[in-house]
Amino acid sequence: MDTTVDVRPCLINVTGCRQAYHKDANADLVVLDDVNLTLREGEIVALLGRSGSGKSTLLRIVSGLLKPTAGSVTWRGVEIDGPTDGVAMVFQSFALFPWLTVQENVEIGLEARGVPRAKREDLSEAAIDMIGLGGFENAYPKELSGGMRQRVGLARALVVHPDLLLMDEPFSALDVLTAETLRTDLIDLWMEGKLPVKSVLMVTHNIEEAVLMCDRILVFSSNPGRVANELKVPFPHPRNRLDPEFRQMVDDIYGIMTRRAPAGPKAATAVPVSPLATPLPRVGTNIMSGLMETLATEPYDGRADLPALAASLQYEVDDLLPLGETLQLLRFAVLEEGDIQLTELGKRYVEGDTDERKALFAEALRQHVPLVNMIRGVLDERWNHRASAVRFRDELEDHMSPDYAEDTLRTVIAWGRYAELFSYDEEAEQFSLEDIE
């Protein structure tokens, strides 16, 4: 932390923010817990975290789209209640109105404020030119490529001259090259002081993007979402991705994000954690096998640096980390300090043939995934060896949001089918032991 007192005016101040969804019977589902954030003029700040870490929720709270369950959000010192005037947002899905032309889309925010037509045209013309959309004024969004569409999204946000620009994973729906062009264009405009904004707050799950663009990074941990770490990025623009210091920082953040959640707060909770409380990501067995095989061969020989692995596989953190964590859960690999290492079990899996692999996988599931055990247990007990999926979904929903419960159940169904521990009838939503042994 700097010892000097920051005197730049404060735009947004979030204190003690908590967001929870109310569940009838059980405890609330906590998405964000005790989050504090101060945003000053003249900085670009990233909220970095895995999907489900609540970073997008925080962005929506800052934008006034969502009211937090507890805690306060102030804009220039005043408590906010609904969308504030000085904030504009760029959406991951672009959120353009397909029936409006580029120009009409850009003008919509001005129109909402009742800006007269002539003024509107001047402002939108300027924004369209600045963002490199000149000549496309009369095009409809469906005629544009993804990159051009997001430029429209940017122009629409910038035309209202917001003090704070919010961006929700603005480049994650674009291909690698297009995203890079947009990032550099945006940073260039920022450095030249041409962006009519005072600050930028962006949500991302791309570590390199955060290090490339931002002055400050808040790293989120999941379940519930908390700010796990706050980092200052000291490099001047333009930044070089290949710079060793840059690489080191990326490596460090990988380390932070793969670190196990500190045991402290979890152990402190009085409620015993149910074996069903861990959501499982949608990770397929093929991709697990694929990663283990890749790790087992050259050049990795059983151990890989996550950023390097991600780069060579063209994976984002959001793809790679759930995969690595799943392997760790099943004891096929371990994650430590930004590296992934195959275990003895993992090596045996890679060497095995199909039947041996299935046997190893089944064994790992029965030992480390309580839900699989529970389903198989119920099936063994019943005289007809059948059980409805609904009861398991209900039990999962006591501990997590319906979406996670659905994902977890889907994952367990796929794993259990592969391991031939049970079969599943989609039509009847029923587990059974048909065709098993």
Added chain:
Amino acid sequence: MTATRYPSMAAGWRLPNIWDAAAFVCVIGVLAGVGHVAAGTLTRIDAPGATQITLDPWNLPAYAVRTTLRMFAALAASLLFTFTYGTAAAKSRRAALVLVPVLDVLQSVPILGFLTFTVVFFMNLFPGQVLGLELAAIFAIFTSQAWNMAFSLYQSLKTVPSDLAEASVSFHLTAWQRFWKLEVPFATPGLVWNTMMSMSGGWFFVVASEAVSVGDNTWKLPGIGSYVALALEKQDIVAVFWAILAMLVVILLYDQLLFRPLVAWSAKFRFETTAGATASDPWMLRLMRRTRLLKFVGELVGDAAAFIGGMRLSFGFRPRTLMSREPSRAIDIAWIALLLVLVALAMWRVVVFASQAISWHDVGVAVGLGLITLVRVVVLMIVASLIWVPIGVWLGLRPVWARRAQPIAQFLAAFPANLLFPPFVVFIVYFHLSPDIWLTPLMVLGTQWYILFNVVAGAAAFPGDLKEVASNFRIGGWLWWRKVIIPGIFPYYVTGAITASGGSWNAAIVSEVASWGDTKLQAHGLGAYIADATDKGDMARVVLGVVVMSAFVVLFNRLLWRPMYAFAQRRLTLG
């Protein structure tokens, strides 16, 4: 916009082109027609010529104009209803508790059965005036149009993409602006399509509702429906064919002049992010874009709409957060309690009414007749499917034929089938056939086309790679039907079959009873029961018949079509 506007306006002052002349004539013609009809509606009912018609074919154009204007008056009412009722149901959670189930029931009620009573009601509103009759006819058409339009708007409003909703809140659009800039455009394609379907349904009702008899009096509003009714009385088959011809022309005109351009225009609002293959513009839309006068008028309308939609009306609401606070439990409970009280009151009224006028025997008779009509509907659906599914598949798999067949099938679906009844009736009378069997096909005459054009659409959309797989593995014969094409078109087939079966129930009221001069043909069935009770003015039995029919329709939908539709959506759609 200003910069581009002035040149186009300047162009408007140059010499009008030849198209302008044509357009001018059309506009004047429409205005004259409207004026003529408006004058007709304000006369007294016993004025000479007000409710008498002749079989002279030269009068048919005038009758056609009046029939068409009735349609559009009802359409305007339906749109008004759609935008109020549909919006209220979508915007207020508490209102939706009542409005949505009510709409669901209204969709299944054969309002045709109530025609007599609505006529009496409207005639009492304007005693001795033609206007009362006109309003009754318009109301009958309205009841055939409004429900699915309101449902379409409601469903669109409920499924507005969440990112666009967030964007509109985040950019401070007021509730009014949001409605016109986001929600209505999003709902437009579905609404236009449903309006088109409603118009098709409306023709059926307009023909049935122009000639009405209450007690001993029979009134015939000038129009194609009355013309046909008179032709039937006079046993004049030539006049019937003249009426069919007039109807064909009218439907062709409104289809070409109004709906083709509307559908093409509404494609602009379709929510898709990729540019699809676009069909060429229909000629009317091209005309509108080319003629200076029409273009100028169009721009004027567009600007006015943009101005109204852009007004920053907020009705006292500030743009709020999307999920601001938990709805109040207390008000919810009070609201539901109030609804329960109202339902209990209504139940009590029904029981009192029923115990006075209806015995259990009556109920048994109505349900028995309902079962007969049910058998008819089921048999007809099976027969129609056996005929049209193979033909539809054959057409749909051949793109050239599919393109030709599609508009024809849609056109046939729009044609009011009751105009085609007389030739059938003549046929039955001439050969002394059993009405119980031979009146049955009339029920499906107008509705079978929905099966055809949906199957054609399904077969045309069948994925090319799956077709290649089938031929690569030489899957043919019955196996091909069972495993390849029938599952492939099933979701489309179900959509068409739902519409067709619903229409058939409604058609039962007019098709189980038919007359030719003095000869009256009657089949056994619930439709005939309702028609009979209507003739006798027996309110209690009409209500009973309609309630039983609604119950059959609702149960049929819930127990057969819904599960089939859900199954098709779950298992037989790709991706």
